[in-house]
Amino acid sequence: MEEESQIVFILFAGAFLAALMATFVVAMVILHRQRQVQNKQKMEQLQLEHERTLLNIENEIQQETMSHIGRELHDNIGQLLSLSKLYLGSSKPEKQAEGRELITKVISEVRGLSKTLNLDWVESISIREFAKQQLDRIQATGFCQTELDQEGDPWELEKNQKLVFIRVIQECLNNAIKHASPNHVSIQIIKNESGRKIIIKDDGKGFDTTIPSKGSGMTNLKKRMETIGGEFLIHSSLGNGTEIKLLLPN
Known part of the structure; x- marks a missing residue:
């Protein structure tokens, strides 16, 4: 009888330990998966922040470029066109020649500015x-x-x-x-x-x-x-x- 009780106890203890081990393994698997999900979310968040940062930088550079173009149009090209108009309206051939040279310069300046309208210049x-x-x-x-x-x-x-x-x-x-x-x-x-x-x-x-x-x-x-x-x-x-x-x- 005593031997049967020991056998029952051993079987019960073994079953309990097996259940405990199974529970532990399941818990570890669940914890591991949760950590994987959390790490994935963190990586996605970091990637999103990285992309937002780059987008903000691109927008800032484009705004800076547009401001530069605006200043060039007003201060440089606008002045060159005004001078060209005066020279071309002159009756003197040499002044008209200077006016045509200024127009050529204006065309060159505009071409240079057009290249900065997008971010291709960065590359x-x-x-x-x-x-x-x-x-x-x-x-x-x-x-x-x-x-x-x-x-x-x-x-x-x-x-x-x-x-x-x-x-x-x-x-x-x-x-x-x-x-x-x-x-x-x-x-x-x-x-x-x-x-x-x-x-x-x-x-x-x-x-x-x-x-x-x-x-x-x-x-x-x-x-x-x-x-x-x-x-x-x-x-x-x-x-x-x-x-x-x-x-x-x-």
Whole structure:
């Protein structure tokens, strides 16, 4: 009788342990699937945020381009057309010839502007060329002196990476112009074994980076670099200018 009781107990204990193990396995499977779903949702959310960031950058660049076109039409092409009208209306052959030359120049300027109406130019321009264009525009205004330096081989970037760099460079230079009052602004483009780096420096007012900014500008720039796996680092102090590093590993 006692042996039968032990056998029953062993069978019952075995069945209980088997049920417990089965429950544990089922629970682990369910937990694993839940984690998979959560990870998938997180990846989808990150992808959505990445796409939104790129879309915002494209829209901002297009708005910047349209503003540039508007200024060129008003300040440059409009002036050239007015002069052309005066020269062509002259009775002097030499003035009429100058008018025709100005019309040719206007046609060339309009063709150049038409190329910037979409973002195809992003794929055809290098980061160095873009940086040079931006610095040349700043120096042409007489606002301050500029300098561009490149170390290492030319960069090869995907379109989304290039879009982010273009917009971040624009914003950094705009901030220097608006807030720093510098005498000199420089951009250094570097490529080496560790990755790619852009250093943007100015000798302007500088600011205390330990004081939280009222705006979200720097935070947005940092987030944008993070969307392409990069880093945004800034060092500044009052009276000592500002240095910004944009880092992208290989």
